[in-house]
Each structure stands twice: as C-alpha cells, then as structure tokens.
Amino acid sequence: YATQVRLPGFRPGKAPPSMVRKKFPEAVRQEAIELVINEAFREAIEREGLKLAAQPHVHDLKAVPGQPLEFELHCEVRPELALEKLEGYTLTRTESAVTDELVDEQIERIREQKAEWSPVEDKAAEGDMVTVLLSTAEPDGSLPEGKEYRLVLGGGQAIAGIEELIMETAPGATAEKSVRWPDDFPDETQRGVSKLVRVVVKDVKRKALPALDDAFAREVGDFDTLDALRATVRTDMGEHARREAEADLRGQLVRQIVETNPFDVPKAWVMQLVEGYMQMYGVPDAQKQTFAKEFYPMAENQVRRDLIVDTIAERESIAASASEVDARVEEMAKARNADPGQVYAQLQKQGRLQEIEREITEEKVFTWLLEKNPVTTA
Known part of the structure; x- marks a missing residue:
C-alpha cells in the first residue's frame, strides 16, 4: 500500500511502511482482506472444479486480527446437463410459398418508401401529411399555446376526433371544436372526456407514388x-x-x-x-x-x-x-x-x-x- 499513497514530505511511493500503516490502518487492512479472499476463492473454485455462472458472493466474513480469515462463498454454478434424450422428436417444416400477391405487396412497400410529398391547397384527407399547431383546453377551460405536430392522417397518430377536425380545416385556417376522447384511450382518467381542441393547419402534403416501370427499378x-x-x-x-x-x-x-x-x-x-x-x-x-x-x-x-x-x-x-x-x-x-x-x-x-x-x-x-x-x- 505504501507504493500507492502520497504523504507530505515524501516522494510518491517512498513513505515509510510504518507511517503508512499508522495513517491508513483500515485501508491497509481492507486491501489485505480482499487479497486473501481473492486468492482463497480462486483456489477453492479450482479445487472443486466449479464452472461459475456469476461472480461469487462473500458471506459471514470473520476477519479478527491475529486469527484465520473465515468466510463463505455463495456460488451460482453452470448446470451440468444430462440431455439423455436427443432423438425421436416430431418436427414439421412449414415454409410459406412466395406468391405473386406477396411480391406485389413488397414492391408496393418499396414504392411507399420512394414516394414524394408535395404541398396541396386542399383540405387534408386520410393519407395526407399535415403540420399542425394543436392545443387542448386546460381543466379551467383556457387554451394554451399550441404545440407543433407532424402527422400522417389515418395512421392512428392522433385520436379520431382530432383527425376529423384537422380534415375539416383548410391550410392556413384555425378551427375549434369539442372532441370526445375514446373509451379505449390508454390513460383511463381521460376515457370518455370531452375537451375543447384548437387546431391551426400550417400545411398539407400529399403523397405521390412513383410509376411502376423500369425507371423505378x-x-x-x-x-x-x-x-x-x-x-x-x-x-x-x-x-x-x-x-x-x-x-x-x-x-x-x-x-x-x-x-x-x-x-x-x-x-x-x-x-x-x-x-x-x-x-x-x-x-x-x-x-x-x-x-x-x-x-x-x-x-x-x-x-x-x-x-x-x-x-x-x-x-x-x-x-x-x-x-x-x-x-x-x-x-x-x-x-x-x-x-x-x-x-x-x-x-x-x-x-x-x-x-x-x-x-x-x-x-x-x-x-x-x-x-x-x-x-x-x-
């Protein structure tokens, strides 16, 4: 321990062991105990031939000065598997056929990924992407400043009543309406509750899928x-x-x-x-x-x-x-x-x-x- 500590008046690691022992008695003792435990448990594990599943835990440590160090090791060991039966099982391979319909569905998913979103002046419809400012009335009835959201309508990102309000509102316009929260809303305290909702539709974008041709490929x-x-x-x-x-x-x-x-x-x-x-x-x-x-x-x-x-x-x-x-x-x-x-x-x-x-x-x-x-x- 003397090689690791610094004491005033001595270069690092050069303090006399007797002084270190006097100044850091508990630290020295603790390190000595840890060294003995580590050496002992490695020896015990090797002697018993244990394959450990996790680091052992020390219990009932008895560390009395001048007496033998005693402790228990609680070990979780890797189980020894007999695996006496490995044959005679009933196995069935079920492999799905790749049909034309499945291929078409995958091609459509690729088209969706390559789709372009273009601004429109119409009111939003299901499948459109909208940017909106949305605010919901507080318990006292006041409407706070709206938060901006980007939603794809029909995707379940907002409750149905709010989506309906958005689709009724033209781009650039503001609308308010009382909306009823659904009976299966995740927050049980909000189920069936009606609140005043204000929506400002900032923009509406519509998706255009690429043509299904060689250029797309x-x-x-x-x-x-x-x-x-x-x-x-x-x-x-x-x-x-x-x-x-x-x-x-x-x-x-x-x-x-x-x-x-x-x-x-x-x-x-x-x-x-x-x-x-x-x-x-x-x-x-x-x-x-x-x-x-x-x-x-x-x-x-x-x-x-x-x-x-x-x-x-x-x-x-x-x-x-x-x-x-x-x-x-x-x-x-x-x-x-x-x-x-x-x-x-x-x-x-x-x-x-x-x-x-x-x-x-x-x-x-x-x-x-x-x-x-x-x-x-x-």
Missing part, C-alpha cells in the same frame, strides 16, 4: 428492368421464408429437448441478458422493472437454448474451424463488395469474430440434431 437499385427487380424481391422473400422455417424448426427442437430433459438455468445469466437488452433498447429507468418482468421468460428461453447448444458442442466435439470462419468472413466481404482482409481485421477489432465462430458452431449443432430427427413438410 433503376432508382431502387442495380436493376435494368422492373422484371429484374421483381425477380430479386422474389428470391429475397424466398430466402427469408427459408430462414424463418429453419428458425421455427430449431425452436421446435429446443422446446421438445427442454420438455424431455428439464433443467434449471442460472438466474444471473438471464438477468445479464435482460440488462443487455435494456441497454440496447435504451429503456428508461422508470420502465426497467416492467421490461424485465415481460422480457424475462424470453431471456430464460435464450439461455436454455445456449446451454443446450454448448453442451452438445462440447460433448460431440462440434466446433467452427478456422477455415469455416474465414469462409464466412469472405461471404460477408463479398456481400459488401469489400476486401476480405480488411473485413476480417475490422471484425477482429470489434471483437465479433467470436460471434461468427459461435454462429457457425450453433448451425453445426442443429445440423447434427436434424440428422437424428427426421423432418416432415407441412
């Missing part, structure tokens, strides 16, 4: 004709359907394996996954408890799946080879039209090579399982 991407765009959309949708069918098959397998080989999962791992998703989605503190409660079953299922994959991979010596990882990186580089070496270096820097390795290992585990469990097609 060229605008979307590297397609010479509309038929080429349709063909690519059909291929992509077919690939998506195959991936969905494969994911459903894996889900069936995991559910049946868990039913016939029940096991507990480490709560620490589940909560770690929940917290990771909360961070990813930016869940506000006020909503974290609700999110955790709703997401916990999904996270628990994911942990069960991971444990099953890890156990089978370890037992059957299934693992992604270096050449398979390289091949996957080359595929990614080809899709990005980038140099494989640069993509590899980028993934390595981001720490994502491990993700690719695990992804390939998981694919190989499910391939191994599907070889043992025949699949029927619905």
Whole structure:
C-alpha cells in the first residue's frame, strides 16, 4: 500500500511502511482482506472444479486480527446437463410459398418508401401529411399555446376526433371544436372526456407514388428492368421464408429437448441478458422493472437454448474451424463488395469474430440434431 499513497514530505511511493500503516490502518487492512479472499476463492473454485455462472458472493466474513480469515462463498454454478434424450422428436417444416400477391405487396412497400410529398391547397384527407399547431383546453377551460405536430392522417397518430377536425380545416385556417376522447384511450382518467381542441393547419402534403416501370427499378437499385427487380424481391422473400422455417424448426427442437430433459438455468445469466437488452433498447429507468418482468421468460428461453447448444458442442466435439470462419468472413466481404482482409481485421477489432465462430458452431449443432430427427413438410 505504501507504493500507492502520497504523504507530505515524501516522494510518491517512498513513505515509510510504518507511517503508512499508522495513517491508513483500515485501508491497509481492507486491501489485505480482499487479497486473501481473492486468492482463497480462486483456489477453492479450482479445487472443486466449479464452472461459475456469476461472480461469487462473500458471506459471514470473520476477519479478527491475529486469527484465520473465515468466510463463505455463495456460488451460482453452470448446470451440468444430462440431455439423455436427443432423438425421436416430431418436427414439421412449414415454409410459406412466395406468391405473386406477396411480391406485389413488397414492391408496393418499396414504392411507399420512394414516394414524394408535395404541398396541396386542399383540405387534408386520410393519407395526407399535415403540420399542425394543436392545443387542448386546460381543466379551467383556457387554451394554451399550441404545440407543433407532424402527422400522417389515418395512421392512428392522433385520436379520431382530432383527425376529423384537422380534415375539416383548410391550410392556413384555425378551427375549434369539442372532441370526445375514446373509451379505449390508454390513460383511463381521460376515457370518455370531452375537451375543447384548437387546431391551426400550417400545411398539407400529399403523397405521390412513383410509376411502376423500369425507371423505378433503376432508382431502387442495380436493376435494368422492373422484371429484374421483381425477380430479386422474389428470391429475397424466398430466402427469408427459408430462414424463418429453419428458425421455427430449431425452436421446435429446443422446446421438445427442454420438455424431455428439464433443467434449471442460472438466474444471473438471464438477468445479464435482460440488462443487455435494456441497454440496447435504451429503456428508461422508470420502465426497467416492467421490461424485465415481460422480457424475462424470453431471456430464460435464450439461455436454455445456449446451454443446450454448448453442451452438445462440447460433448460431440462440434466446433467452427478456422477455415469455416474465414469462409464466412469472405461471404460477408463479398456481400459488401469489400476486401476480405480488411473485413476480417475490422471484425477482429470489434471483437465479433467470436460471434461468427459461435454462429457457425450453433448451425453445426442443429445440423447434427436434424440428422437424428427426421423432418416432415407441412
């Protein structure tokens, strides 16, 4: 401890140990206790051959000067899965056919994304985009200064009564009307309440979809004709359907394996996954408890799946080879039209090579399982 502290009159790290001991007795003692605990628990974990699921917790610490240090370690360990039954399951592959109607719907969604909004002088209609100043009467009946909103009418962004008032008002005009809040409004205290609403329509824009022709296909991407765009959309949708069918098959397998080989999962791992998703989605503190409660079953299922994959991979010596990882990186580089070496270096820097390795290992585990469990097609 003397090498870390600063004392007046001494260079950093040069204070006499006796003086440091006298000035910082509790800090020195606490550090000594932590060092002994860390050394002891590493030795104990190694001796017992435990695979920890989370950092151990120290309980009943007895640290009396001059006496042996005593404490309990409470450890949550990774479960040992027997997985005695991995064959004889009933699996059904359901793959959706890519029809002309589905392709047309996807093309229409692409058209919607490429639509242009142009100002109009008419009153707004359903599907139009409006910019409005909206104010709702206070409990005392006064109307505050309006707040600006941009809405697409008919999309459920405003309650029906307010949308009706907007569509009755010409651009540049102001209108007031008593509006009744719907009976299924999220805020129960506002259900069925009528309030005076003032709306100022600043502008109205109408959507114009591009013509469905070869020029549209060229605008979307590297397609010479509309038929080429349709063909690519059909291929992509077919690939998506195959991936969905494969994911459903894996889900069936995991559910049946868990039913016939029940096991507990480490709560620490589940909560770690929940917290990771909360961070990813930016869940506000006020909503974290609700999110955790709703997401916990999904996270628990994911942990069960991971444990099953890890156990089978370890037992059957299934693992992604270096050449398979390289091949996957080359595929990614080809899709990005980038140099494989640069993509590899980028993934390595981001720490994502491990993700690719695990992804390939998981694919190989499910391939191994599907070889043992025949699949029927619905």
